[in-house]
Amino acid sequence: MADTLPAAHAHADAHHATSTGISNEKMAMWAFLASDCLLFGALISTYILYRHKAVAGPTPHSLYDIPFTSVSSFVLLMSSLSMALAVAAIQRGDERRLRVWLSTTALLGSVFIGGQIYEFTSFIRRGMTIKTNVTSGAFFVLTGFHGVHVTLGILMLLSLVSLSIRGKIPQAKAEVVEIAGLYWHFVDIVWIIIFTVIYLIP
Amino acid sequence: MAATATPALEAGPLIRIPRFMKRPKNTDGLVGWLTTIDHKRIGILYGVTAFIFFLVGGIEALLIRLQLATPNGKILTAQVYNQVFTMHGTTMVFLVIMPMSAAFFNYLVPLQIGARDVAFPRLNAFSYWMFLLGGLFLYSSMLLGGMPNGGWFGYAPNTSITYSPGHNIDFWVFGILLLGIGSTASAANLIVTTINMRAPGMRLLRMPIFSWMSLVANFLLLFALPVITIALFLLMFDRQWGTHFFDPLAGGDPVLWQQLFWIFGHPEVYILILPAMGIVSEIMPVFARKPLFGYPVMVFSGIAIGFMGWGVWVHHMFAVGLGPVATAAFSVSTMLIAVPTGVKIFNWLGTMWGGSLRFKTPMLFAIGFVVMFTIGGLSGVTHALVPADRQQTDTYYIVAHFHYVLFGGSILGLFGGIYYWYPKIFGRQLNDTLGKWHFWVMLTGFNLTFGPFHILGLQGMPRRIYTYASNMGWNVLNMISTIGAFIIALGVLIFMYNVWQTHRAGVAAADDPWDARTLEWITPNPTPAYNYLEVPVVTHQDDFWHQKYTEDETGRLVRVADGATLVQRRATPEDHIHLPSPSYWPLVAAFGAPIIAYGQVYKMYAISAVGVLVLLTGLYAWAVEPSTEPPDPEDEVHEAPALPSGTAAAAELAGVAGAVGSGGASGGGEPALPAGEAFTPAEDADD
Numbered sequence: 001m002a003d004t005l006p007a008a009h010a011h012a013d014a015h016h017a018t019s020t021g022i023s024n025e026k027m028a029m030w031a032f033l034a035s036d037c038l039l040f041g042a043l044i045s046t047y048i049l050y051r052h053k054a055v056a057g058p059t060p061h062s063l064y065d066i067p068f069t070s071v072s073s074f075v076l077l078m079s080s081l082s083m084a085l086a087v088a089a090i091q092r093g094d095e096r097r098l099r100v101w102l103s104t105t106a107l108l109g110s111v112f113i114g115g116q117i118y119e120f121t122s123f124i125r126r127g128m129t130i131k132t133n134v135t136s137g138a139f140f141v142l143t144g145f146h147g148v149h150v151t152l153g154i155l156m157l158l159s160l161v162s163l164s165i166r167g168k169i170p171q172a173k174a175e176v177v178e179i180a181g182l183y184w185h186f187v188d189i190v191w192i193i194i195f196t197v198i199y200l201i202p
Numbered sequence: 203m204a205a206t207a208t209p210a211l212e213a214g215p216l217i218r219i220p221r222f223m224k225r226p227k228n229t230d231g232l233v234g235w236l237t238t239i240d241h242k243r244i245g246i247l248y249g250v251t252a253f254i255f256f257l258v259g260g261i262e263a264l265l266i267r268l269q270l271a272t273p274n275g276k277i278l279t280a281q282v283y284n285q286v287f288t289m290h291g292t293t294m295v296f297l298v299i300m301p302m303s304a305a306f307f308n309y310l311v312p313l314q315i316g317a318r319d320v321a322f323p324r325l326n327a328f329s330y331w332m333f334l335l336g337g338l339f340l341y342s343s344m345l346l347g348g349m350p351n352g353g354w355f356g357y358a359p360n361t362s363i364t365y366s367p368g369h370n371i372d373f374w375v376f377g378i379l380l381l382g383i384g385s386t387a388s389a390a391n392l393i394v395t396t397i398n399m400r401a402p403g404m405r406l407l408r409m410p411i412f413s414w415m416s417l418v419a420n421f422l423l424l425f426a427l428p429v430i431t432i433a434l435f436l437l438m439f440d441r442q443w444g445t446h447f448f449d450p451l452a453g454g455d456p457v458l459w460q461q462l463f464w465i466f467g468h469p470e471v472y473i474l475i476l477p478a479m480g481i482v483s484e485i486m487p488v489f490a491r492k493p494l495f496g497y498p499v500m501v502f503s504g505i506a507i508g509f510m511g512w513g514v515w516v517h518h519m520f521a522v523g524l525g526p527v528a529t530a531a532f533s534v535s536t537m538l539i540a541v542p543t544g545v546k547i548f549n550w551l552g553t554m555w556g557g558s559l560r561f562k563t564p565m566l567f568a569i570g571f572v573v574m575f576t577i578g579g580l581s582g583v584t585h586a587l588v589p590a591d592r593q594q595t596d597t598y599y600i601v602a603h604f605h606y607v608l609f610g611g612s613i614l615g616l617f618g619g620i621y622y623w624y625p626k627i628f629g630r631q632l633n634d635t636l637g638k639w640h641f642w643v644m645l646t647g648f649n650l651t652f653g654p655f656h657i658l659g660l661q662g663m664p665r666r667i668y669t670y671a672s673n674m675g676w677n678v679l680n681m682i683s684t685i686g687a688f689i690i691a692l693g694v695l696i697f698m699y700n701v702w703q704t705h706r707a708g709v710a711a712a713d714d715p716w717d718a719r720t721l722e723w724i725t726p727n728p729t730p731a732y733n734y735l736e737v738p739v740v741t742h743q744d745d746f747w748h749q750k751y752t753e754d755e756t757g758r759l760v761r762v763a764d765g766a767t768l769v770q771r772r773a774t775p776e777d778h779i780h781l782p783s784p785s786y787w788p789l790v791a792a793f794g795a796p797i798i799a800y801g802q803v804y805k806m807y808a809i810s811a812v813g814v815l816v817l818l819t820g821l822y823a824w825a826v827e828p829s830t831e832p833p834d835p836e837d838e839v840h841e842a843p844a845l846p847s848g849t850a851a852a853a854e855l856a857g858v859a860g861a862v863g864s865g866g867a868s869g870g871g872e873p874a875l876p877a878g879e880a881f882t883p884a885e886d887a888d889d
Contacts, residue, residue, distance in 0.1 A: 019397065027393075027394045034424065034429070041428075042465075046432070050447075050455075165599060
């Protein structure tokens with residue numbers, strides 16, 4: 001977020017060609033995502049290590065509702081489609097559809113976050129908090145960290161919508177949307193791994 | 203100063219900027235330094251701040267040595283001793299060697315690759331403020347109930363709330379997190395700068411070796427810091443929110459901390475040494491008057507160290523008992539990483555061999571680096587032998603080893619860099635005689651201090667003990683070591699006197715004072731704000747040297763130009779050089795971070811909320827203010843205003859196709875920028 005917001009207006013620096021032809025902003029986003037991989041990697045490793053180490057209390061395995069989370073995962077994956085449509089729209093210069101698809105993406109992301117909040121409260125009500133055992137701790141920290149990423153992504157999308165309403169994202173600035181899309185797709189791909197590790201591997 | 207009074211064009215509708223926060227236009231004085239986004243000033247800020255922390259860490263070292271000078275020392279209590287050695291390690295790693303290296307990255311990399319600034323100048327300023335505020339946050343613990351006391355490695359569960367109640371460790375956790383954010387941002391910034399902002403013709407394999415080592419070190423930072431961030435994050439949850447990640451009673455695994463810490467910690471070792479290796483590789487060819495021996499091999503061995511550095515971390519954990527397979531594998535990988543390191547040492551020797559050596563101060567430090575680092579490297583290889591390592595673990599032998607690589611290596615290399623680039627940075631030449639005194643005094647003190655540690659360690663003196671009995675046979679060597687530590691301090695005082703004397707009465711440095719080889723010396727000393735009046739077109743590795751020398755038919759070296767005549771003239775107001783505009787917002791945004799951290803430490807979440815607000819305000823205002831103010835129409839009648847970003851996307855689209863073909867090698871066909879492309883007026887000229 002901190003990297004992308006300034007990027008939206010840093011083009012004055014970048015309007016001459018770069019050594020690689022890739023803009024500085026886009027390369028910075030790739031660097032940030034590469035770094036982010038290691039953040040998630042360390043958290044996912046921690047979860048795998050602690051999957052079966054609980055000594056007391058319920059674990060995610062005994063409480064989760066796979067069909068429910070599958071649906072919310074599907075919603076999140078569909079948001080990648082709408083994000084791609086948003087990028088395609090602004091590359092064509094269609095600012096109205098850009099806003100439609102950005103808003104759709106933000107909405108789908110919010111549905112996912114809503115599902116996560118529901119899941120968290122249901123777990124807590126059934127006696128599994130972050131303090132219950134090492135598995136629950138690893139679960140909440142990993143999925144919560146991902147949820148924060150999605151939330152920041154939603155804020156970024158809404159900022160783009162508000163910029164676009166004021167005409168600040170013309171076709172020439174399509175790359176700003178594309179960079180936000182890189183982030184959004186990354187967060188989705190990470191969720192596929194998290195979903196597999198937590199919900200699908202027995 | 204020519205400057206624009208135009209309010210931020212795009213900021214208007216989004217947020218109202220208070221009058222006193224109007225875009226700063228003055229680059230002088232305190233406000234100039236607080237709002238600077240010039241990579242050279244930020245480099246100087248990094249360097250000066252790191253040097254002050256070096257003095258603080260050095261005083262802590264002297265306290266440790268005073269306490270251990272005699273058996274049953276009474277200078278420090280056990281509790282205070284723990285705080286002092288923890289902060290000594292934390293300071294020297296995170297607040298001295300890393301930021302001092304960052305000082306050189308910031309100052310030199312854009313110059314060496316022929317750029318006007320880094321890719322994201324305001325992000326660069328933000329990184330510096332995060333470093334400064336993170337360091338002050340760590341040290342504020344001294345006034346708020348005691349400094350961190352769990353060692354720089356912070357092993358959990360020793361650092362968990364059960365065994366370390368009180369806020370000491372909380373300050374450590376949040377302090378390192380703050381520093382990590384700044385370093386990660388800086389790493390990404392410098393990677394993009396190095397890859398993307400090279401002058402025309404500056405192919406990757408023409409880049410000066412320091413820029414290469416900087417690139418490798420910044421990749422290591424980018425990937426290593428997230429791992430310790432997660433380790434600290436989990437520890438924070440344990441301490442603040444009652445989780446059990448490192449609680450063995452609840453199924454937590456104490457080895458998890460060690461794994462995460464050392465997966466970060468070993469690449470970190472190369473983060474600390476690679477910049478110094480780069481500096482030494484720049485100094486040696488200049489003072490041996492020969493090209494760097496095996497330049498491509500030097501580059502690739504640096505990259506090899508970068509990769510292999512990820513596969514050796516378990517040698518910090520041989521005593522844990524991870525089983526024969528893991529132990530054997532990491533034993534072998536630890537021996538293997540000595541190979542690229544050894545390649546570098548032989549290449550330095552090859553560079554000096556047959557050269558006409560000039561023993562100026564920077565060269566002495568470079569040679570000192572090679573010799574001391576080799577000793578440290580050899581004792582390091584002994585850790586690869588597991589049976590030997592089991593004897594050495596947690597003894598002073600380890601302390602000897604890492605001081606030989608970090609002080610004998612990194613610190614000597616960095617001092618060499620200070621002497622070498624001082625004329626470039628400050629336009630003055632440090633006194634060479636005093637510099638030699640500094641070198642020899644410090645080298646003597648260093649070996650007296652840390653040499654005896656090898657023997658003490660093999661005699662069984664454990665690390666981190668605050669005192670020892672008089673009948674252990676350690677008395678004499680400990681006393682020698684303490685005397686050595688004060689001799690090091692004398693060396694540092696000589697250096698400080700040299701700096702003071704140089705600025706009080708020193709002479710201005712000539713342009714190209716060392717008959718140097720790399721591009722940065724083609725700019726006048728000290729470097730003007732815009733770096734290059736004309737962006738250079740590079741045709742050789744060591745391009746500057748090739749402009750000065752050529753070979754005749756018989757292969758003899760012929761001087762064709764004097765360095766001073768090749769140095770670019772300084773800009774006049776007619777050159778209309780435009781630079782990115784200064785900004786308050788990186789400082790404001792960074793200011794929010796420690797406020798959040800204080801709120802977390804004391805569980806006063808309202809304070810954290812204020813911090814979040816400050817951070818978001820800073821980030822948002824930063825996002826909506828243009829990087830470069832458009833030129834003032836009165837000032838710049840014949841200049842086109844900064845282009846709206848339309849061209850950026852077009853260039854990007856064209857660039858995707860171009861990137862495939864050029865592979866970054868040809869400079870992407872970038873035209874040499876005439877002075878005054880696209881940047882705002884910030885006339886620098888001669889002051």
